[in-house]
Amino acid sequence: MDLLIVGSIAFDSVETPEGKVDDALGGTAVFSSVAASLFSPVNLVAIVGDDFGKENLEFLEARGIDLEGVEQTRGKTFRWACRYLDDMNRRETISTELNVFADFDPRLPERYRMSDYVLLANIQPSLQLKVLDQIKNPKFIACDTIDLWIETAREELEEVLGRSQLLVINDEEARLLTGETQVPRAARRLLKKHGLEIVVVKRGEHGATLFSHEGIFVAPAYPLEEVIDPTGAGDSFAGAMAGKLAEMRDLSLEAMKRAMVYGVVVSSFTVENFSLNRLRRLSSEEIETRYAQIREMTGF
Amino acid sequence: MDLLIVGSIAFDSVETPEGKVDDALGGTAVFSSVAASLFSPVNLVAIVGDDFGKENLEFLEARGIDLEGVEQTRGKTFRWACRYLDDMNRRETISTELNVFADFDPRLPERYRMSDYVLLANIQPSLQLKVLDQIKNPKFIACDTIDLWIETAREELEEVLGRSQLLVINDEEARLLTGETQVPRAARRLLKKHGLEIVVVKRGEHGATLFSHEGIFVAPAYPLEEVIDPTGAGDSFAGAMAGKLAEMRDLSLEAMKRAMVYGVVVSSFTVENFSLNRLRRLSSEEIETRYAQIREMTGF
Numbered sequence: 001m002d003l004l005i006v007g008s009i010a011f012d013s014v015e016t017p018e019g020k021v022d023d024a025l026g027g028t029a030v031f032s033s034v035a036a037s038l039f040s041p042v043n044l045v046a047i048v049g050d051d052f053g054k055e056n057l058e059f060l061e062a063r064g065i066d067l068e069g070v071e072q073t074r075g076k077t078f079r080w081a082c083r084y085l086d087d088m089n090r091r092e093t094i095s096t097e098l099n100v101f102a103d104f105d106p107r108l109p110e111r112y113r114m115s116d117y118v119l120l121a122n123i124q125p126s127l128q129l130k131v132l133d134q135i136k137n138p139k140f141i142a143c144d145t146i147d148l149w150i151e152t153a154r155e156e157l158e159e160v161l162g163r164s165q166l167l168v169i170n171d172e173e174a175r176l177l178t179g180e181t182q183v184p185r186a187a188r189r190l191l192k193k194h195g196l197e198i199v200v201v202k203r204g205e206h207g208a209t210l211f212s213h214e215g216i217f218v219a220p221a222y223p224l225e226e227v228i229d230p231t232g233a234g235d236s237f238a239g240a241m242a243g244k245l246a247e248m249r250d251l252s253l254e255a256m257k258r259a260m261v262y263g264v265v266v267s268s269f270t271v272e273n274f275s276l277n278r279l280r281r282l283s284s285e286e287i288e289t290r291y292a293q294i295r296e297m298t299g300f
Numbered sequence: 301m302d303l304l305i306v307g308s309i310a311f312d313s314v315e316t317p318e319g320k321v322d323d324a325l326g327g328t329a330v331f332s333s334v335a336a337s338l339f340s341p342v343n344l345v346a347i348v349g350d351d352f353g354k355e356n357l358e359f360l361e362a363r364g365i366d367l368e369g370v371e372q373t374r375g376k377t378f379r380w381a382c383r384y385l386d387d388m389n390r391r392e393t394i395s396t397e398l399n400v401f402a403d404f405d406p407r408l409p410e411r412y413r414m415s416d417y418v419l420l421a422n423i424q425p426s427l428q429l430k431v432l433d434q435i436k437n438p439k440f441i442a443c444d445t446i447d448l449w450i451e452t453a454r455e456e457l458e459e460v461l462g463r464s465q466l467l468v469i470n471d472e473e474a475r476l477l478t479g480e481t482q483v484p485r486a487a488r489r490l491l492k493k494h495g496l497e498i499v500v501v502k503r504g505e506h507g508a509t510l511f512s513h514e515g516i517f518v519a520p521a522y523p524l525e526e527v528i529d530p531t532g533a534g535d536s537f538a539g540a541m542a543g544k545l546a547e548m549r550d551l552s553l554e555a556m557k558r559a560m561v562y563g564v565v566v567s568s569f570t571v572e573n574f575s576l577n578r579l580r581r582l583s584s585e586e587i588e589t590r591y592a593q594i595r596e597m598t599g600f
Binding site for chain 2: 017086087088175181182183184185188203205206207209215216217218219220223224225226227254257258261295296297298299300
């Protein structure tokens with residue numbers, strides 16, 4: 001029961017108060033699928049240019065990520081540059097070069113079309129829809145998005161939401177999408193309007209909140225004394241959550257809660273170093289230790 | 301085992317996106333002691349002017365708040381005006397009139413001097429120290445403060461911290477007080493530097509986090525679909541926590557955790573209406589219901 005993930009593969013140039021990297025491996029599909037691969041095999045749909053080195057493909061493949069759905073084409077890989085300010089709760093995008101991404105027309109390998117679990121990581125909603133159209137009978141679709149698509153592609157985005165069971169967004173995006181100031185009310189509206197089963201609101205250093213028709217579940221963030229680079233936190237959160245659900249083969253509310261805590265745990269490691277550096281050497285034991293610590297931290 | 305609370309009594313003029321009130325009952329001592337009185341008798345130390353109506357005194361007295369320590373003097377009661385912006389996470393102070401507060405020299409009634417539990421609600425640290433100097437052998441001192449005193453009265457504030465067991469502050473104040481960006485690191489530094497037993501960081505709509513030498517405990521906020529006026533949230537949080545501790549007569553870490561959740565619960569009611577309007581008609585049953593809901597929301 002593999003998990004299909006579609007999103008971007010990028011070279012990121014990131015500057016934070018703790019340092020900087022240039023052209024480091026990144027992108028929403030990469031963070032999501034590497035995080036998901038901690039729990040489940042992944043079938044990846046994305047595009048790269050001819051500058052995308054073999055060592056990167058080998059790294060992904062070695063994690064159990066199937067690359068038949070990754071198209072390599074002439075041109076440069078998608079590039080993104082940003083700078084984090086102050087306490088890293090704010091960032092400014094310096095540049096976005098779509099490059100090969102501009103003409104991406106995702107075509108799923110035949111065996112990907114039977115996927116039960118799908119994670120539509122953040123990309124243009126029209127591309128998310130093109131992928132969905134090729135999947136025969138998915139059991140569970142999770143999607144992520146950002147403010148850009150809420151502002152510029154709302155119609156397609158709403159179609160994506162209408163076909164998904166789980167939406168993962170942050171609190172600002174939930175407000176923007178609904179016009180509601182209070183996140184609980186925004187989430188309730190999203191559940192109702194789009195027929196979603198679950199809305200998960202990512203809250204950075206404050207953790208995440210799961211809203212369902214049956215109630216609310218809150219997980220704190222893992223308390224970190226040092227954050228090096230927040231890039232990929234949200235994508236690895238969604239990837240780990242989707243990967244854990246695929247591993248458990250369980251879509252009950254209790255399973256969603258546990259999967260969300262794994263999302264919090266994995267993203268807490270992501271931000272401990274630049275790019276994928278921390279996830280590359282992350283062990284199951286480290287994951288389980290933090291999972292248990294979060295349970296311990298919330299009991300009273 | 302009564303609880304002594306010192307702080308300000310004020311008339312607040314508050315404007316939020318949901319409406320406004322003029323000269324409504326407020327002040328750090330009022331929010332704290334009304335919240336504490338839900339659990340424990342309170343001995344109140346504060347000052348009011350001759351414009352402070354009998355109905356206000358009667359309201360406080362009817363809640364089990366002893367007013368022998370409240371000095372009424374010629375002049376006007378302390379007044380504060382503010383406006384909340386956007387999503388109510390930011391506010392601007394419009395005016396602060398110290399009035400009778402300017403010459404406040406707190407003198408404790410004899411029977412207050414044996415208090416076991418003390419909450420130093422937010423006022424000038426020099427006044428907090430004057431109160432502490434008059435208490436013979438307190439078992440437990442909790443203190444609250446704001447950015448103003450961190451910036452203008454750091455030396456006195458640090459003396460207060462050195463004599464307290466529990467510090468209650470918000471995340472911005474924790475950063476300002478320590479220069480640390482990450483709250484967990486800031487809290488650890490405060491614990492160590494000032495010999496505090498517990499640092500509780502209030503995080504508004506994200507709940508509160510308790511840092512002790514033994515570990516971390518996180519409580520989410522109660523998810524509200526509507527916030528009318530955030531004024532007094534932090535003070536009623538600290539008051540409820542101190543009141544619950546005084547009621548339980550238990551200073552174990554487990555008791556602190558439970559008391560903190562009561563703080564979260566009571567402050568969630570505070571913000572549902574202007575001034576003390578919601579707390580005035582708050583029942584034990586409503587409190588226990590939300591307490592149970594928060595436990596439910598955090599289990600996985």
